[in-house]
Amino acid sequence: MNTSQLDRYTLKHYTRLMISFFGSLLVLSIYQYCTLYFKGVVDTIFSTSFFIAIVHQIGYSSLVGIGLAFPFNFWENLRPRYGFRLIFVLLILLLIIEAMLISYYCTALVPLGSDLLGYSFADIKTTVANSGGMSISLVIGIIVIIGMFFGMYRITSKKYHYISKMYPFTIILFSLFIMTLFIEGKPINQNKTQYLALNLYETSTEDISYNSDVEYPLIKSQQIKNVLGEYFELKEEKPNIVFIMVEGLGRDFVGEGAEYEGFTPFLDSLTTKSLYWENCLSNTGRTFGVLPSLMGSLPFGKSGFMELEKYPNKLTLFSILKNNGYFTSYYQGTNSSFDNIDRFLLSENVDFVLDKSGFGNKYKMQEEDAAGSSWGYPDKELFKKSMSLPREAEQPRMEVYMTISTHEPFIPPKQEMYEKKVEQILSKSSHRGKIKKVIEKNDNVFATLLYTDDALKYAFEEYKKQPNYDNTIFIITGDHRLIPIPQRNNLSRFHVPLIMYSPMLKATKKISAISSHFDVTPSLLALLEGKYELKMPKKVAWMGGALDMNAEFRSIKNIPLMRNKNELKEYISGDKLFSDGSVYSIDENMDLGTTIGGSKTKARLEAFKSMNAYVTTNDKIIPDSLAIFAVKKEKFTDSEIVWINSVYNGQNFDKVYMIARELAFDKDYKKSLLLCRYILSESPSHIDTKILMGRINVWQGNYQTSIEILRECINMNPNYIDSYSALFDVYYWSERHHEALELIELAEQNSSSVDEIADKISRARIEARKNGIRAYNKVSENKPSETAEISFNQ
Numbered sequence: 042m043n044t045s046q047l048d049r050y051t052l053k054h055y056t057r058l059m060i061s062f063f064g065s066l067l068v069l070s071i072y073q074y075c076t077l078y079f080k081g082v083v084d085t086i087f088s089t090s091f092f093i094a095i096v097h098q099i100g101y102s103s104l105v106g107i108g109l110a111f112p113f114n115f116w117e118n119l120r121p122r123y124g125f126r127l128i129f130v131l132l133i134l135l136l137i138i139e140a141m142l143i144s145y146y147c148t149a150l151v152p153l154g155s156d157l158l159g160y161s162f163a164d165i166k167t168t169v170a171n172s173g174g175m176s177i178s179l180v181i182g183i184i185v186i187i188g189m190f191f192g193m194y195r196i197t198s199k200k201y202h203y204i205s206k207m208y209p210f211t212i213i214l215f216s217l218f219i220m221t222l223f224i225e226g227k228p229i230n231q232n233k234t235q236y237l238a239l240n241l242y243e244t245s246t247e248d249i250s251y252n253s254d255v256e257y258p259l260i261k262s263q264q265i266k267n268v269l270g271e272y273f274e275l276k277e278e279k280p281n282i283v284f285i286m287v288e289g290l291g292r293d294f295v296g297e298g299a300e301y302e303g304f305t306p307f308l309d310s311l312t313t314k315s316l317y318w319e320n321c322l323s324n325t326g327r328t329f330g331v332l333p334s335l336m337g338s339l340p341f342g343k344s345g346f347m348e349l350e351k352y353p354n355k356l357t358l359f360s361i362l363k364n365n366g367y368f369t370s371y372y373q374g375t376n377s378s379f380d381n382i383d384r385f386l387l388s389e390n391v392d393f394v395l396d397k398s399g400f401g402n403k404y405k406m407q408e409e410d411a412a413g414s415s416w417g418y419p420d421k422e423l424f425k426k427s428m429s430l431p432r433e434a435e436q437p438r439m440e441v442y443m444t445i446s447t448h449e450p451f452i453p454p455k456q457e458m459y460e461k462k463v464e465q466i467l468s469k470s471s472h473r474g475k476i477k478k479v480i481e482k483n484d485n486v487f488a489t490l491l492y493t494d495d496a497l498k499y500a501f502e503e504y505k506k507q508p509n510y511d512n513t514i515f516i517i518t519g520d521h522r523l524i525p526i527p528q529r530n531n532l533s534r535f536h537v538p539l540i541m542y543s544p545m546l547k548a549t550k551k552i553s554a555i556s557s558h559f560d561v562t563p564s565l566l567a568l569l570e571g572k573y574e575l576k577m578p579k580k581v582a583w584m585g586g587a588l589d590m591n592a593e594f595r596s597i598k599n600i601p602l603m604r605n606k607n608e609l610k611e612y613i614s615g616d617k618l619f620s621d622g623s624v625y626s627i628d629e630n631m632d633l634g635t636t637i638g639g640s641k642t643k644a645r646l647e648a649f650k651s652m653n654a655y656v657t658t659n660d661k662i663i664p665d666s667l668a669i670f671a672v673k674k675e676k677f678t679d680s681e682i683v684w685i686n687s688v689y690n691g692q693n694f695d696k697v698y699m700i701a702r703e704l705a706f707d708k709d710y711k712k713s714l715l716l717c718r719y720i721l722s723e724s725p726s727h728i729d730t731k732i733l734m735g736r737i738n739v740w741q742g743n744y745q746t747s748i749e750i751l752r753e754c755i756n757m758n759p760n761y762i763d764s765y766s767a768l769f770d771v772y773y774w775s776e777r778h779h780e781a782l783e784l785i786e787l788a789e790q791n792s793s794s795v796d797e798i799a800d801k802i803s804r805a806r807i808e809a810r811k812n813g814i815r816a817y818n819k820v821s822e823n824k825p826s827e828t829a830e831i832s833f834n835q
Contacts, residue, residue, distance in 0.1 A: 054125055055113055061193035062132045063102040066232070068189060069140055070094045076147045077229075081479035082527040094230035101232040105135065135234060136186050142233035148449070149524050151326075151534075152228045154240035154608055244607050251655035258652050259340070259582035259662055265563045267571040268587045272316060273514075274547050275572045279437040281513040282362070282565065283504070286331055287493060289447040291522025292319060292631075294490060295538045297551075300476065301526070303466045304490040307498040308517070311542055316550050318588065320631060321539035322532075322557040322613075323521045326604040328443075329380045331520035333357075334558040336441065338583035342657040344606040347381040352388050353660040354668040356581055358562045359389040362439045364669050365575050368392050372427050373443040374400075374407075374418030376726075382443075383726040390670050398728065398758035400426055401791045407445070408452045419454055420446040420496035424503065434508035442500075446493050447523060451485040459488035479527060486525060514543040516561065530633045531611060531620040535602050553594040553629065555613070559585025560598075578667045594629035601649050609653070612646035619643050675722035677715075684712070685719050694724050702733060710737050728758050732767050739767075744775040759791035762798060769801040778812050781805035 074086045074094075083090070109128050117124030145153050228236065293300040296312045296319055312319075324334040325345065333339040333346035337357035342349045363369045370393040377383040377396035386394055397417035404422045407415045418426070423444065432438065446453055453459055463484045472480060480487055497517070504510055519537035528534055539556070563583045569575055589597065595616075602611035612619045616627050617639050624639025656662050677685065689697050697720055704713035714737055720730045735750035748771055754764035765788040772781040785802050788795050795802070809815075 055110070055128070057194055057197040058125075058128055058132060059102060059106040060197050061190055062105065062136070063098060064193040065136050065186065065190045066098040066102060066139065067095060069136070069143055070098055072140075073143045073147060079482060080147070080525075080527075081475060081482045082150065083229075084475065090227070090230050097230055097232050097235075101235050104235070105132070133187055133190060136190060137183055139232065139234045140182060140186055142237060146228070146233060150527065151524070151604070152231070152233050152236045152240075154237060154244075154605065240608075249650050249654040251651045253652075257582065257656075257661055257664065259584065259656060260580050261583060262580050265567040265581075265583070266587045267567040268590050269316070269541075269564055269568040270571045272546060272548055272550065273543065273568065274545050275568075276512050276545065278509075278512060279366070279569065279573055280543070280545065281438045281440070281509055282358075282367075283438075283513060283515045284335065284441040285497065285500070285515070285517045286335065286441070286443045287447065287497070287517065287519050288328065288444050289521065289523035290493075290517075290519030290537060291526075291533070292321075292519075292536045292538050293522060293526070293528075293533065300529075301472075301480065301487070303470050303472075304463070304487045305494040307494045307501075308538075308540070311501075311517070311540055312538070312551070314546075314549055315540045315542040316546070316552065317541075318539040318552045318554075318556055320553055320555045320594065321518065321537055322535045322555065322600060322602065323519060323537045324535070324558050324584075324600070324602060326521050326534045326602070327606070328520045329606060330603055331558065332382065332385060332441075332443075334584075335518070335561055338559045338562050338585045340584055340653045340657055340662070341601070341603045341609065343654065345380070345603070346657070347385045348606065349657055351660075352385075353657060353662045354665060355662050356578060356667070356669065357389055358439065358565065359386075359391055360669040361566060361575070361577065362437075363390060363392070365573075367437050367439045368433070369439045370394070371441045371443075372423060373397075373445065374420070374423040375416050375443075375445050378724055378726045383724070387725045388670070395426065395430075396726070398726070398761065401759045405454070408454070408456075416445050416448065418445075420444045420493050421454070421499055424496055424500040428500075428503040428507075432507055437509075443520075444493060444496070446496070447486075447489050449525065451489045451525075453489045453492035455492070456485065456488055459491045460484050462491050463487045483526060486523065511544045514541065514545070514565075516541050516565075518558070518561075530625075531604075532618060532627070532631060532633060534604070535611070536631055550590070550592065552588075552590055552592055554589035554591035555594075555596040555598060555600070555627075556588045557585060557598070557600045559583065559600070560588045561585075564588045578663075578669070580663075580667060582663045582667075596627050599645060601646065601653070609646075609650055612642060612649065614642040614645050617642045619646050675718050677719065681715060685716065688716070689719070694720050694727055694730070698727065698730050698733070701730065705733060705737050705740075710741060713737060726757065728754055728761060729763070731757070732763050735771070736767055739771045739774065744771060747771050748775075755787070755791075759787075760794075762788070762792050762794040765792060765795075766798045766801060769798065769805060773801075773804060773808065776808075778805065778809045778814050782809050782814060 070091065071086070074083060074088075074091050077083045078086050109131065113124040113128050115124065116127055142153055290305075290308075294302075295305050295308050296302075296317065297309070298319075299309075302309070324330055325341070329345040329347060330341060333341075336359055337346075337355055339346045339355055339357070346352075359369050369389070369391045371377075371382075371386055371391055372395045373382070375397050377386070377394060383394070383396075400418055400422070404418055404426055406417060406422075407419045409415045423442065427440075427442070463480065467477065467480055501515075504513065504515075507513075517538075517540040522528060522534045522536060524534065539558075539561070563581070563585055564587050566575070566577070567587065570577060584601075586598075589595070596613065597615060598613065599615075600613040601609065602613065603609045604611060610621055613627070617636060618625045618627055618633060619639060619642040624636055624642055625633035626636040628634060688700055697716060701713045701716040701720070704710075704716065714734065717730050717734045717737075720727055721734075724730075731750060731754050735747045735754065738744075738750065739747035748768065751764055751768040751771065754761070755768070758764065765784060768784060769781060772778070772784065782805060785805060788798070788802070
């Protein structure tokens with residue numbers, strides 16, 4: 042009798058838990074649709090899509106109910122109430138995960154999938170921190186979810202006489218789950234946790250075996266056609282090449298006929314004075330892929346080319362132009378270690394890199410968000426810093442910029458002023474209905490567009506003052522489309538403008554044919570080869586070809602598109618797009634329509650996936666004989682690797698640095714330097730590690746080596762006080778009092794934390810006076826702005 046009552050009791054509680062779980066999912070679905078409605082993404086809350094979402098939540102609840110029934114019974118039979126407590130906690134965790142994934146979807150407008158595995162923990166932490174962070178609202182949200190679930194559980198106790206009639210409960214759950222399998226779902230109405238789990242499973246079990254006898258399938262022996270030559274009046278000297286990759290700059294915001302026109306007036310004007318491809322495609326839906334695609338026409342690898350553990354031999358515009366006498370440089374206002382940009386640039390022997398660490402104290406960082414984080418320096422500050430750097434008139438230059446302001450959290454300088462401009466533009470524009478509503482709900486996003494457009498205008502005005510401006514080619518494009526603004530279809534996030542402007546242009550042209558970032562480097566090199574004697578490899582291995590110059594719309598290329606890291610789901614073949622298992626036709630407005638057939642497009646995507654995996658994991662892009670710069674990789678012996686693995690188990694490099702630091706303090710310099718070498722082989726811009734190497738060398742008596750390392754650290758990050766602190770010690774111990782005086786002036790002009798080393802500055806002055814050395818100003822010969830560059834080729 043007691044046993045029977047106990048069984049009924051546990052079944053009752055389990056049933057109540059599952060119904061409360063579904064009720065909580067229902068509330069989260071309502072939250073999702075309300076958020077999307079107030080952002081202007083959906084037209085109504087309680088639509089057909091909403092009710093499909095409810096059906097999918099029923100199916101997910103049923104699946105969870107079936108899956109947790111066994112552990113519930115096992116633990117409950119083993120010890121009463123243990124099963125109940127276990128399931129209660131697990132359901133709370135599942136609700137919290139679902140709530141976080143829904144919040145992500147409402148921001149990014151795409152569900153989180155296997156791309157999660159493509160980012161390091163440090164990158165995820167940086168992105169979360171700079172996009173709103175782990176604020177108090179998260180804690181409140183978790184408390185609300187727990188309270189909501191517990192409240193629903195209490196409510197079900199009063200209605201159990203209805204619930205008890207639902208016997209047998211497991212059969213009903215299973216039936217509901219089977220029913221949802223026959224209802225088609227889109228990302229908006231699918232359960233986000235289930236989507237993530239299925240996406241991870243599909244990616245991990247995908248067959249990408251390569252079944253061809255061609256060892257280097259990307260090698261091209263046929264010369265790329267010079268399609269740009271007739272539009273340029275090139276000079277006798279090689280031209281400067283300037284790339285500006287604008288964060289989130291989608292075609293929907295730029296040029297004639299833009300869906301959200303009016304917020305990039307400078308760029309709109311520039312399109313009429315340029316070669317303008319209005320239907321260019323970024324090959325990746327996130328920033329991680331723009332640099333390899335645009336500069337190298339390179340395949341993706343599994344999670345993006347720059348995420349590869351070991352880079353294969355490759356050719357890029359950086360290496361080819363550097364080999365032909367160009368000075369190569371890269372500029373961004375954020376941390377260059379994000380997405381492994383620093384590793385990629387190091388592998389290409391780029392001459393100078395400016396990133397967040399190299400600005401000094403004369404430039405103002407982007408405002409902090411609610412969580413107290415900042416990506417780095419806004420776009421105009423980036424261009425100001427770049428323009429302050431010296432440029433040699435005699436040497437051709439290749440300069441590449443990556444902007445950041447048009448990224449979450451969208452807080453540009455003078456935000457109120459720009460938001461008022463948005464309001465004024467909107468009042469005079471023809472925007473109506475949904476478009477107007479989206480702009481009003483996202484006024485900070487459009488304010489940031491106006492700011493970045495002003496920054497670009499400033500950059501062009503300043504370039505006119507630079508040497509050889511008349512011999513410069515500018516290329517402006519987006520890395521992908523702004524994600525928080527609703528997109529029309531699966532192609533929209535890749536749809537970006539490509540603007541090629543130069544004072545040497547003989548004619549302007551608006552081009553409607555589809556091309557991609559893969560086509561830019563091959564076309565530029567064909568242009569230069571047509572005029573100059575370039576040292577070029579005999580064969581190349583580009584993913585793309587010549588830019589399509591057809592003024593009328595057409596789509597004749599094969600273009601793979603990687604939506605997110607680990608998500609290679611789109612492929613264009615001619616005028617058809619394969620996306621998420623369906624095939625669409627592409628029209629002149631880049632809208633998608635239903636079409637029949639398309640099996641060849643899917644087959645081409647599968648073939649590309651196999652080839653992509655093969656060439657990137659087996660170093661089969663180009664053979665060693667064609668490589669301009671061999672990929673530099675720190676070499677370690679087998680015993681060294683074993684020891685490194687024994688102390689490094691995959692944690693972030695800051696923790697590994699602390700291990701190296703402790704080893705150095707224990708005077709185990711050999712192992713400490715070994716760990717430092719390993720850290721810098723994986724993260725070249727880890728400045729604390731370089732400073733530690735400088736300190737270890739001086740402790741070993743290698744003064745000159747230490748000085749060279751620490752000077753390079755100051756060159757990397759002129760604002761970082763630890764580099765100066767270490768170098769002051771070296772100068773003191775080596776009695777280089779003259780150099781110490783010069784360092785005082787450099788530190789005072791570059792670092793905002795100079796007060797932290799006041800004792801060492803005072804010591805340097807005292808020692809100089811003791812030795813009869815007078816201070817004089819030599820800093821003018823080595824301007825602070827010049828020190829704000831990272832030199833990879835000392």
